[in-house]
Amino acid sequence: xxxxxxxxxxxxxxxxxxxxxxxxxxxxxxxxxxxxxxxxxxxxxxxxxxxxxxxxxxxxxxxxxxxxxxxxxxxxxxxxxxxxxxxxxxxxxxxxxxxxxxxxxxxxxxxxxxxxxxxxxxxxxxxxxxxxxxxxxxxxxxxxxxxxxxxxxxxxxxxxxxxxxxxxxxxxxxxxxxxxxxxxxxxxxxxxxxxxxxxxxxxxxxxxxxxxxxxxxxxxxxxxxxxxxxxxxxxxxxxxxxxxxxxxxxxxxxxxxxxxxxxxxxxxxxxxxxxxxxxxxxxxxxxxxxxxxxxxxxxxxxxxxxxxxxxxxxxxxxxxxxxxxxxxx
Amino acid sequence: xxxxxxxxxxxxxxxxxxxxxxxxxxxxxxxxxxxxxxxxxxxxxxxxxxxxxxxxxxxxxxxxxxxxxxxxxxxxxxxxxxxxxxxxxxxxxxxxxxxxxxxxxxxxxxxxxxxxxxxxxxxxxxxxxxxxxxxxxxxxxxxxxxxxxxxxxxxxxxxxxxxxxxxxxxxxxxxxxxxxxxxxxxxxxxxxxxxxxxxxxxxxxxxxxxxxxxxxxxxxxxxxxxxxxxxxxxxxxxxxxxxxxxxxxxxxxxxxxxxxxxxxxxxxxxxxxxxxxxxxxxxxxxxxxxxxxxxxxxxxxxxxxxxxxxxxxxxxxxx
Numbered sequence: 001x002x003x004x005x006x007x008x009x010x011x012x013x014x015x016x017x018x019x020x021x022x023x024x025x026x027x028x029x030x031x032x033x034x035x036x037x038x039x040x041x042x043x044x045x046x047x048x049x050x051x052x053x054x055x056x057x058x059x060x061x062x063x064x065x066x067x068x069x070x071x072x073x074x075x076x077x078x079x080x081x082x083x084x085x086x087x088x089x090x091x092x093x094x095x096x097x098x099x100x101x102x103x104x105x106x107x108x109x110x111x112x113x114x115x116x117x118x119x120x121x122x123x124x125x126x127x128x129x130x131x132x133x134x135x136x137x138x139x140x141x142x143x144x145x146x147x148x149x150x151x152x153x154x155x156x157x158x159x160x161x162x163x164x165x166x167x168x169x170x171x172x173x174x175x176x177x178x179x180x181x182x183x184x185x186x187x188x189x190x191x192x193x194x195x196x197x198x199x200x201x202x203x204x205x206x207x208x209x210x211x212x213x214x215x216x217x218x219x220x221x222x223x224x225x226x227x228x229x230x231x232x233x234x235x236x237x238x239x240x241x242x243x244x245x246x247x248x249x250x251x252x253x254x255x256x257x258x259x260x261x262x263x264x265x266x267x268x269x270x271x272x273x274x275x276x277x278x279x280x281x282x283x284x285x286x287x288x289x290x291x292x293x294x295x296x297x298x299x300x301x302x303x304x305x306x307x308x309x310x311x312x313x314x315x316x317x318x319x320x321x322x323x324x325x326x327x328x329x
Numbered sequence: 330x331x332x333x334x335x336x337x338x339x340x341x342x343x344x345x346x347x348x349x350x351x352x353x354x355x356x357x358x359x360x361x362x363x364x365x366x367x368x369x370x371x372x373x374x375x376x377x378x379x380x381x382x383x384x385x386x387x388x389x390x391x392x393x394x395x396x397x398x399x400x401x402x403x404x405x406x407x408x409x410x411x412x413x414x415x416x417x418x419x420x421x422x423x424x425x426x427x428x429x430x431x432x433x434x435x436x437x438x439x440x441x442x443x444x445x446x447x448x449x450x451x452x453x454x455x456x457x458x459x460x461x462x463x464x465x466x467x468x469x470x471x472x473x474x475x476x477x478x479x480x481x482x483x484x485x486x487x488x489x490x491x492x493x494x495x496x497x498x499x500x501x502x503x504x505x506x507x508x509x510x511x512x513x514x515x516x517x518x519x520x521x522x523x524x525x526x527x528x529x530x531x532x533x534x535x536x537x538x539x540x541x542x543x544x545x546x547x548x549x550x551x552x553x554x555x556x557x558x559x560x561x562x563x564x565x566x567x568x569x570x571x572x573x574x575x576x577x578x579x580x581x582x583x584x585x586x587x588x589x590x591x592x593x594x595x596x597x598x599x600x601x602x603x604x605x606x607x608x609x610x611x612x613x614x615x616x617x618x619x620x621x622x623x624x625x626x627x628x629x630x631x632x633x634x635x636x637x638x639x640x641x642x643x644x645x646x647x648x
Contacts, residue, residue: 197513
């Protein structure tokens with residue numbers, strides 16, 4: 001049975017636009033059969049099993065396509081007597097709410113959207129921006145803000161942010177540089193943090209039974225969400241940044257080292273020096289330090305251009321390191 | 330986090346197109362095409378497709394209607410697609426995170442504006458924007474503000490700059506072009522008159538500077554770097570250094586850009602490209618016995634000689 005429709009659907013896109021318009025315009029749930037009788041492109045003979053099956057496959061594909069695009073397709077029945085599920089789209093759920101951005105605010109959103117260097121999120125940012133434009137927001141593509149951060153994320157970012165929002169546990173393979181094989185970790189993610197240009201996930205490590213943070217760049221392969229949503233409750237107001245920052249806080253510089261640096265050499269040490277006095281052998285620098293081993297590793301790098309006068313902990317550390325290098329080479 | 334498929338691309342564009350045109354009666358077709366990032370021909374094809382879509386009944390009063398001429402277009406019937414679709418999770422996340430990044434970047438001028446925009450986007454996105462993502466970038470806010478102001482005023486700059494690769498502090502005059510933040514660090518991109526090239530200067534390595542009276546005039550060949558893959562992108566013209574790295578120093582493969590890492594027993598063989606052998610010497614001497622240099626031979630000799638000479642200073646009395 002074919003309906004004499006004024007328009008014959010020529011493309012899939014056209015059929016999908018008509019499907020969206022049809023489902024937006026109805027308050028009643030429409031069954032697949034009713035939709036087939038209405039929307040151009042679904043014409044088929046329901047009595048012919050093969051034809052009917054082809055229609056059903058087509059309709060399933062179309063529904064999947066709309067859902068993938070983010071169209072909130074509602075399912076329900078028009079009345080308790082109905083057997084078949086019906087479909088509709090609530091305008092309130094479909095439509096982007098009103099958004100009034102001042103010109104400078106719109107410019108900021110435009111700049112933010114083009115900061116993404118990660119392909120997937122760059123596409124998402126520009127399609128988000130397209131929706132704002134469609135809502136009437138005018139975005140100046142030329143606007144700049146003086147300082148432009150390069151915004152980039154690791155591939156694990158999206159799945160982890162989604163899992164944290166949905167409160168779903170995740171598992172992933174994690175490789176630290178000092179260990180050969182990646183280990184599987186199970187985490188209840190509380191949130192994702194960018195600290196000093198690197199991304200971390202903070203949460204409750206199910207195996208260690210403790211709070212842990214993981215660097216996203218060390219995650220190998222895919223992040224898998226496991227179990228149900230709302231599977232855990234993160235602590236109230238978890239200060240995510242502080243969990244990451246406490247591992248890399250500032251070091252107190254209480255030590256004072258004296259080193260002799262040949263004229264024109266050791267530029268980095270000169271930048272660190274709190275005091276410099278010219279002398280016959282070279283310049284005598286005073287350097288404040290926190291970790292003697294760290295300072296020693298930097299001094300050793302300069303070879304004979306730098307000699308440590310004291311204190312002994314720095315001098316001995318330097319001599320020890322030099323002896324090891326000579327013995328090995 | 331993959332992009333929409335081609336059909337979805339076009340469908341998404343069509344669903345945006347109706348409200349977009351509705352908000353801008355009489356807009357130039359060319360302008361709309363530019364906003365959607367498509368050719369005018371594609372946009373006209375989109376309009377022709379929309380023209381045959383509409384409400385059930387599909388009669389003259391049901392179909393999407395518009396006045397389209399050689400240059401402009403005005404929608405007169407929207408068939409109910411009067412608003413764009415809501416932001417998806419990925420779209421909300423992408424916009425919100427980038428705005429937070431921007432708000433956290435020191436020196437971006439009016440932070441209030443960014444915060445206001447962020448709040449409005451978060452409201453419009455609803456629970457799609459609820460992902461717990463925090464951003465904190467370090468930085469010397471005052472210094473960045475100063476540099477941003479210099480870039481804006483468009484003056485040349487005389488500065489004392491520390492180059493880590495050569496371990497030298499030099500004075501140079503530069504023509505500032507822009508400020509960028511990469512991996513949480515601020516850089517001034519400028520034409521360096523001394524090197525006669527575009528350079529990225531780490532702001533925390535500028536030891537002193539003076540704003541000159543003359544204008545910043547980067548020559549035409551001054552092209553900004555592509556920093557999407559980071560700041561240091563070693564090319565094949567740089568010298569290749571081969572190392573044997575033990576467990577304790579494996580971190581260097583994460584900290585520095587390396588070419589190749591291969592397992593060799595309990596250690597790893599690592600190759601990396603370096604701008605300057607002096608830099609490699611300073612790094613490798615400092616790393617201690619956990620790292621052995623395999624090549625080039627020149628570097629091997631250099632490290633041995635330098636270490637021996639350095640050690641002599643502590644054994645010879647009176648020196």
